[in-house]
Amino acid sequence: MNILLIGSGGREHALAHAISRSSEPGTIYAAPGNPGILTLAQHADITVTQHETVVHFCKTHHIDLVVIGPEQPLEAGLSDDLRDAGIVAFGPSRRAAQLETSKGFAKDFMSKYSIPTSAYRRFTAQQSDEAHEFICGLKSTPIVLKADGLAAGKGVIIAQSIPEAISALDEIFGGAFGAAGNEVVIEEFLHGEEASVFAICDGTNFITLAPAQDHKRAFDNDEGKNTGGMGAFAPAAIVTDEVLAKVEQLIIKPTLAGMKQDGNPFSGCLFVGLMIDNGEPNVVEYNCRFGDPETQAVLSVTEGDIANLFLSSALGNLRPETITNKRNGYACNVVIASGGYPDTFSKGYAITGIELAEAEGNVTVFHAGTALNLSGTLVTSGGRVLGVCGRGDTLRDAIDKAYSGAGHIDFTGKFYRKDIGKKGLTKEKL
Ligand code: AMP
Ligand code: GLY
Numbered sequence: 449m450n451i452l453l454i455g456s457g458g459r460e461h462a463l464a465h466a467i468s469r470s471s472e473p474g475t476i477y478a479a480p481g482n483p484g485i486l487t488l489a490q491h492a493d494i495t496v497t498q499h500e501t502v503v504h505f506c507k508t509h510h511i512d513l514v515v516i517g518p519e520q521p522l523e524a525g526l527s528d529d530l531r532d533a534g535i536v537a538f539g540p541s542r543r544a545a546q547l548e549t550s551k552g553f554a555k556d557f558m559s560k561y562s563i564p565t566s567a568y569r570r571f572t573a574q575q576s577d578e579a580h581e582f583i584c585g586l587k588s589t590p591i592v593l594k595a596d597g598l599a600a601g602k603g604v605i606i607a608q609s610i611p612e613a614i615s616a617l618d619e620i621f622g623g624a625f626g627a628a629g630n631e632v633v634i635e636e637f638l639h640g641e642e643a644s645v646f647a648i649c650d651g652t653n654f655i656t657l658a659p660a661q662d663h664k665r666a667f668d669n670d671e672g673k674n675t676g677g678m679g680a681f682a683p684a685a686i687v688t689d690e691v692l693a694k695v696e697q698l699i700i701k702p703t704l705a706g707m708k709q710d711g712n713p714f715s716g717c718l719f720v721g722l723m724i725d726n727g728e729p730n731v732v733e734y735n736c737r738f739g740d741p742e743t744q745a746v747l748s749v750t751e752g753d754i755a756n757l758f759l760s761s762a763l764g765n766l767r768p769e770t771i772t773n774k775r776n777g778y779a780c781n782v783v784i785a786s787g788g789y790p791d792t793f794s795k796g797y798a799i800t801g802i803e804l805a806e807a808e809g810n811v812t813v814f815h816a817g818t819a820l821n822l823s824g825t826l827v828t829s830g831g832r833v834l835g836v837c838g839r840g841d842t843l844r845d846a847i848d849k850a851y852s853g854a855g856h857i858d859f860t861g862k863f864y865r866k867d868i869g870k871k872g873l874t875k876e877k878l
Contacts, residue, residue, distance in 0.1 A: 449755055450474040450510050453489060454496055454526070455517025456482045458783075458816035458835040459740035463517060463754075464488045465812065466747040470755035477509060483826055484815025496521055499529040506535045513538060513759050516716075519737050523549045523598060527716075538758040539716040540736050544707055547714065547734040551594045551603075551633045554734050561706035563699055565731040568635035570596070573621045582634065583613045590637040595620050597628030602674070606637065638732060640725030641871070643687050644680075644742045647700045647720065648757055650766035651713035654700055655757075658749050658775050659687035660742040661872060666790060668867045675790040676832060679868030681780040681843060682745040686724055686872075695720060695729050703734070715761055741781050744814045744835045748779035778846040780869040781837040782854050786817070787861025789831035796821065797828045797860040805853035810839045813853065828859055843872050 449472050453464055461484045467476060468488045476489035479496050492509075494501045506514060514530055516522055516539035525542035539545075546553040552570040557563075571579035583591065591613040595603035603625050607613035613634075620629040643661050647654040660682035666672030687695070699720055707714045719735035738746075747754065752771035760767035786793035795817075802813045814837060817830015834857060838849025847869040854864055 449512045449759065450477070451755060452477045452479065452492060452502075452506060452509070452511045452514045453481070453485070453517065454479055454514065454521055456480050456485070457517065457740055458814040458832065459738050459743045460517040461485050461814040461816070462744040462747050463515060463738065465814070466750065466754040467515070470753045472755070474512070477511070479505075482815045483818050483820050484813070496526070497524065499524075499526055502526065503530060503533040503535060506530065506533075512536060513755070513762060515539070515758055517737060519545065519548055519598060519735065522736055536759065536762045538762040540714050541712065543712040544714040545736040546712070547703075547707070547718070548736040549598055550596050551733070552596045552631055555633055555635070557706060557710075558731060561702045563702055563731060564729065566592070566636040566638050568633050570631060570633050572631045576617070576621050579617055579632065579634065580614060583610060583617060586610065586613075588637075592635045592637050593617060593620060594633040594635065595625040595629040596631035596633060597625070599625040599628040603628055604674075638723040638725070638730050640723040640730070641686050642732065643684050643722045643724055644739050645687065645692070645695050645700075645720045645722060646738060646742070646746060647718045648761050648766070649704055649714050649716065649718050650761045650764050651708060651715045652704060652764075653766045653768075654704060654718070655766065655768040655771060656692065656696060656700070657746050658683040659692060660684055660739070660746050661686065662739065662742055663865060663868055668865050673790050675785075677739070677741045677783065678785065678865045679780070679782045680739075680742040680745045681778065681846065681869040681872050682742065682749055683775050683778065684872055687722075688727070691724060691727055691729055695722065699729065699731060715764065740816075741783050741832070741835050744781040744837045745779040748781070748812065748837050748839050749776050750774055751776045777839055777841050778843040779837055779839045780843065780846040780850040781814070781835045782850045782864050782868045783816070783832050784834045784836060784854060784857050784862050784864045785832050786828055786830070787863055793831055794861065795827070795829050799826045799828060799833065799857070799859045801856035801858050802826075802834070804856035805836055808849060808852050808856075810849050811853035812837045813857070833859065833862070843869055847873070
């Protein structure tokens, strides 16, 4: 099976890694890929935003399946254009991807199909006065404000007071998030603990993978700014079998049925971001693709033929039996970031220690923000640089492996959280 993988992050390195372990990997191509991915795949010299060049590449290279990692190409309709050209693509249509690309769409959809989530109102920039009035009438804080469109994970503001919410509203409507902020969702704050569940879907049927927990704040004990995610572990004990059964029955099933009924069947990876309070799951957000950095941990505990799972999803004929074990031990993925991230940071620092980290055994280092400079040295090129993923029979072992690996990695300004997975350990003991 010849596969074209779209994307360049740690998530895509984990996808490439899993695909390369599949039963009939054929040739893997990556556009654009990164130095880690390109040890497993050949570089496809195409511009992903020019869909006709992607189609042409697929035809000339006999691509059997295109796997789309990030949300931007899905929003741009890449999977639609590929399908129209007769090419098999893993990833939802532009319309189905609205579950992620429009927070207002997602909230209206959940309300229509009684899917558990927080109460909300949506306002366009033209309804700014109404939105002010609505906020001033709210009885409880915090107040959650979300720019409607894609904002690279930055479009959510949790305001602690009414004046703070008003200034956040003015910021969103003032253009802080560009066109993504032409509309705003204002919603009730949910209490509890967050978890991520990925469901591989074919429009009708689905299979969930091991639940995971991300760590969004920059520093230990969930302090500092929100980031794209500083580390993750799987399986997450907060999502007990009972909670997962509720997520499947009350959230994923009605989501797939509703999307189908509305003429937008969802195929690809449905990422359900949850808030779990006393065993009751509520949807915080949907994403229409795998999560980063959760995927690195989730796929590390998944045994089976991922390429054929994705192919069957893309063909509308899901084959859950391609996965032989969803929970082969535990995995913990620690993100090594550039000093200054998620704000400004410098790039171009030489990275060392990856081989030593992997020589620990049961450690895989996933590249995220790396590049080769003109002299062929591996250097930093992004905020999240590497993910050091440890595996073990217990969560404790997986965490210890990840941190022994992370200890070998060095570059100027590096930092990482020291408590990834800790919240899972507390649960294990209970
Ligand atoms: P989102 O981009 O929608 O996932 O939001 C980013 C982060 O904001 C989430 O991971 C949560 O930590 C937080 N968040 C979003 N919506 C809510 C909510 N209604 N209640 C509490 N926290 C929220
Ligand atoms: N880890 C959260 C995300 O991928 O959106």
